[in-house]
Amino acid sequence: MRTLLSGTQHALRAGDYEAVISSVGASLRSFTHGGRDLTVPFDADEVRPSYRGATLAPWPNRVVDGTYVFAGVERQVPLTEPARHHALHGLAAWLDYEPIDKESSHVTLTATIQPQTGYPWRIRVETTFALGADGLTQTVTATNESPDAAPWGTGPHPYLVAGPGHVDDWTLDLPAAEVLQVTPDRLIPIGLAPVDGDDPERFDFREARQIGAVELDHAYTALSRGADGRAVVRVTDGDAGVEITWDAACPWVQVHTSDKGIGKPGHRTGLAVEPMTCAPDAFNADRYDYDAGLIVLEPGASATASWRISAIG
Template sequence: MARTPLSGTQHSLRAGDYEAIIASVGASLRSLTFDGRDLVVPFDADEVRPSYRGATLAPWPNRVVDGLYTFGGVERKVALSEPARHHALHGLAGWLDYQATDKGPSHVTLAATIEPQTGYPWRVTIETTFSLDADGVTQSVRATNESPDAAPWGTGPHPYLVAGDGHVDDWTLELPAGAVLAVTADRLIPTELRGVDADDAERFDFREPRRIEKVELDHAYTDIVRDTAGFAAVRVTDATGSGVEMVWDAACPWVQIHTSDKGVGKPGHRTGLAVEPMTCAPDAFNAAKYDFDPGLIVLEPGASTEASWRIGAIV
């Protein structure tokens, strides 16, 4: 019997000039190409997924500060998966092995269950579908609370987009967001919501497309301009004008942008731009702490919620 690769069962999808490979561990977008060109930073099938590259994040994206939160009047603590900053990072589903429930040449549906556990005593089932068509790969995530009590919930993806040759410094970013969540420099703890033009150096303002250059970002944005159907889009292009875009629906009022600053000389350093649409802000499980709405979803018993996003080529 063939050994299962370290990233799990591989699901290859094709449609037109697009090819995608989904790894079952973490329901991860392992690779996505258009006419042979990478649109995301890939990783090998027989490789432990580097960090959260391409993973589906749930039941929270980003961080729970110190792993502590209060929900329904009860204080809870989840394991610290980011010990260097003393936070619980990107939820509990990133290393679950999802099982295929439906599959065709251009789509796959995967399912997994977050079982009740210390710090998150709710059972939530996750069903996610990846589908390829002429516009790229679309992922939808549907969560259902199978518990007798309401559960806190959030989700989002973690792809690193690739515009073309070169690195993040060489690419142009268009991000139509009017507000950014300020964070502490050392631990990235949210402090306040600011206008993107509040910084004198215009570090955060990409409402008009401009080169990223040496800007370093690991920040959540909101107040995002959307089209008449409620969709938002981020576009990353190279010097030729080709590149990649990510589009998401109204279920995600936030997007995290990370310039992949790993340290000069370290693998993955500024090789892709993380664009992470999110249903809620960082540390949304501590919503009562903040003077803005972080978008925490309260999932009632038996209720479901859904969000979706798409990655496609700009040619």
């Protein structure tokens, strides 16, 4: 039997929720509530486009020029975003994860990032997708199986869908007070700025409002959180929509309006909302005057982060 291009399919169901997880990249291939898409899906026998639904590790977002210095040693990782000359979204997005526990409403998958040029550490990644009445919760745990400390970061890459139409039609509620300014061509971090600074019409969504023609591919921080310590981003279309929530393990969130170019597949069909344990280019944290959130995993140590996607309405 031929293996599908996105790997083994793990179908989950709980109440009105259904999800399908593809083993390649531990990717959320589809997620629906009452038959309504909550994320932009892709086909099982398709090479996953645009990191859609992938689990990002051992870093989310970018390493500028693919170079960084850790423990006094300069490293070079492969450039996977050649147009901008960066290493994008880590090393695990194309690993084939194996199931170690599966029931009708949850699955736990695992894969190992092997030591390699540019990242000479062995990291076991275990992730659980669990459906419940409150939506789909993904938990990612990394364990350093190397004799030396390793840099680490993670996050998901869902493209949220609020309803019919496109990103322009939807309303965004994003409770973040600071945005990471980047260069317009290569998205290299420059520094933090208040969202109500020079361009509030583009960056300030603390009061929910229509996205319109705004184009974003930016990381936000200084997140307002509820009494439970969780941050919530909501994308709505009238009374319906979708939200993603996460705890203090992710002090950053990347928001991308999926600007692929008019007429190109996927153009503004979903809003990427990516909670992150660290900032873009966190492997070069020493370059920046803010806390980039880089996690240093000591030998034998583990780090865990989780997030949940739920229907609204």
